[in-house]
Amino acid sequence: MIHTFAVTKDLKLITDIPLKRLDDSDIKWFWVDFDSPNDEEALLLKTHFDFHPLAIEDCLHFLQRPKLDYYDGYNFFVLHTLNQFSLAPEELDIFVGHNFIVTFHSSPSSEIGMVRKRVIEDKSTINKGVLHIFYSIMDKIVDEYFPSIYKSEDELNEIETNKTNKDLIENVYEIRNQLLKLMRTIFPMRELLYRILNSERVIVPKDERVYFMNIYDHLLRISEMIESNREMTADIRDNYISLNSNRMNTIMKTLTVMTSVFIPLTFIASIYGMNFEYMPELTWQWGYFGVLGVMVSVGSVMLLWFWRKGWFK
Missing domain, CATH: 3.30.460.20 (CorA soluble domain-like)
Structure with a gap:
């Protein structure tokens, strides 16, 4: 048409x-x-x-x-x-x-x-001529960039206020993907506006130039918002990874303590689990309770030593 x-x-x-x-x-x-x-x-x-x-x-x-x-x-x-x-x-x-x-x-x-x-x-627009129509088209194009940026910001603010969301990292990567798409559109448009304003072959009258400068300022603002949002997503991602790493380190420390305590106890139990006929302790009346006492003492001493080393902080 x-x-x-x-x-x-x-x-x-x-x-x-x-x-x-x-x-x-x-x-x-x-x-x-x-x-x-x-x-x-x-x-x-x-x-x-x-x-x-x-x-x-x-x-x-x-x-x-x-x-x-x-x-x-x-x-x-x-x-x-x-x-x-x-x-x-x-x-x-x-x-x-x-x-x-x-x-x-x-x-x-x-x-x-x-x-x-x-x-x-x-x-009144018909009095302003061709260049004003061109400006109006570009201005509308740039204005339509803002809703997508604001939407990404709202999603980031929601993530910031609800950091326990189990889908947090997936949402962050989705927002980063959206911002990347916006960058591929907006950054070349910013370069084009800069070229229009600084080209000697595109004659922009002084009274019209201020309008194109306004569009360029909007594109600069949008570019800064995209970069700021990408930095925020990077910070959220890094904090999420650090938090998970710290949680994993805590779990590994707990498992290490438990393993360290039970290794000597397992060693003692394995010795008396051997089926040799001549083992003096097997015929001792209080042997069972003695071995249990040794095992409790060894475990308690090791837990006390780990505590003094600061493993439980």
Whole structure:
């Protein structure tokens, strides 16, 4: 499906007009949105707009890294939106010229839908031109990154308050995996914004530059939140491992003490368990009680020695 928006020189908004009318002399600027286009509609990128074959190839072959390419008369941008369920990146391609903007996305985009609605309902946006539409799209994309970050933070806070959860380590690794997916989307977008702001070939007027700086600040904030959350997951993981190691050491210490006490007792019992005929102690009237006394004494002395060595602290 193709959506068209055109603004005339007398600042009137016209929607859903044929592409041929976009070349009329009374059109000041226009926006064409290729929303989940079929093959015939995608072919218009070449036959009607005559965009560069490499840019068209990037549109048709998913998934490109966020980037900026310069062509005569326009710039080509690859942006990444975020699927809120799978956290997978989804590509959004934008062609920006001095009097036009063309967006191309192979699946429905909620961000584009919100900007389209805003253009129709808020007539003041048509006075701001193509660059403001481009800014609005990027701003919506970045705004949609925040819910996933906040969700990860809430899950981490829940883990912090409920450290006895038996699935704690599995939850921590799941959150780290989510943060890694977010990093793969957001960090390249941050680099792209930096390039836009510092490129001599992308002309951003001073009054519009502050808006793009605001988007860049948001991306920096999101990046810091991701790194902070990853550090927190690493701390929780390390603390969990240390706690388990300490618990295991305590168990091993207890088993070691028990084993150390029973080794000499087992040795004594094994001696008198031998079936030799001539063993003097076997015929002694108090032999049984004597051996038990020796065994109790040996065990008590060893436990006292372990206690003085600090094994029970």
